[in-house]
Amino acid sequence: MSNxxxxxxxxxxxxVERNLTEEIKKIFNKNSLNIKDSKKLHVTKDEAAEFYRxxxxxxxxxxxxxxLSSGPIVVxxxxxxxxxxxxxxxxxxxxxxxxxxxxxxxxxxxxIDKNSVHGSDSLENAKKEIxxxxxx
Ligand code: UDP
Ligand code: MG
Numbered sequence: 001m002s003n004x005x006x007x008x009x010x011x012x013x014x015x016v017e018r019n020l021t022e023e024i025k026k027i028f029n030k031n032s033l034n035i036k037d038s039k040k041l042h043v044t045k046d047e048a049a050e051f052y053r054x055x056x057x058x059x060x061x062x063x064x065x066x067x068l069s070s071g072p073i074v075v076x077x078x079x080x081x082x083x084x085x086x087x088x089x090x091x092x093x094x095x096x097x098x099x100x101x102x103x104x105x106x107x108x109x110x111x112i113d114k115n116s117v118h119g120s121d122s123l124e125n126a127k128k129e130i131x132x133x134x135x136x
Contacts, residue, residue, distance in 0.1 A: 003082050005080070005081075007077075008130050009028070009117060010076075011116070012067075012068065013068070013114075014114040020116065032086075033083055034078065045065055048069040051068070051129070084123060088119050090103060092106050094115060096109030096115055
């Protein structure tokens with residue numbers, strides 16, 4: 001049975017800075033994740049803090065918010081069959097050194113914090129995260 005989903009992707013500052021946006025978009029296209037909308041922006045630290053609020057109790061929260069707001073990012077809505085799990089698999093493990101071969105984080109991630117991409121982890125969070133960046 002068909003299960004068309006949408007998920008939120010963020011190309012994080014380390015990858016935008018290294019001009020990897022087009023390479024990463026090609027990977028999405030090859031894997032049947034259609035880019036429904038895309039924009040480049042630079043969030044404030046307060047906006048990053050709101051986006052990552054689920055992590056507010058974590059020791060890395062402050063650095064994470066500082067990092068996401070440190071430079072331009074590209075946010076995208078991806079749509080496809082089982083898009084949430086398809087994209088999570090394609091991203092690879094949070095820490096690039098644990099990520100499988102040919103995943104985006106294995107190919108491009110620099111470290112656990114500068115790991116090049118974000119992807120929603122559930123249907124509920126995908127809806128919230130898409131709405132956060134693409135309110136209409
Ligand atoms: N992160 C970090 N240190 C850690 C764990 C996570 O800097 O020990 C950062 C990392 O950039 C990660 C983000 O916090 O992508 C969100 O963490 P999460 O556990 O949700 O990982 P993800 O869903 O991105 O794989
Ligand atoms: Mg996560």
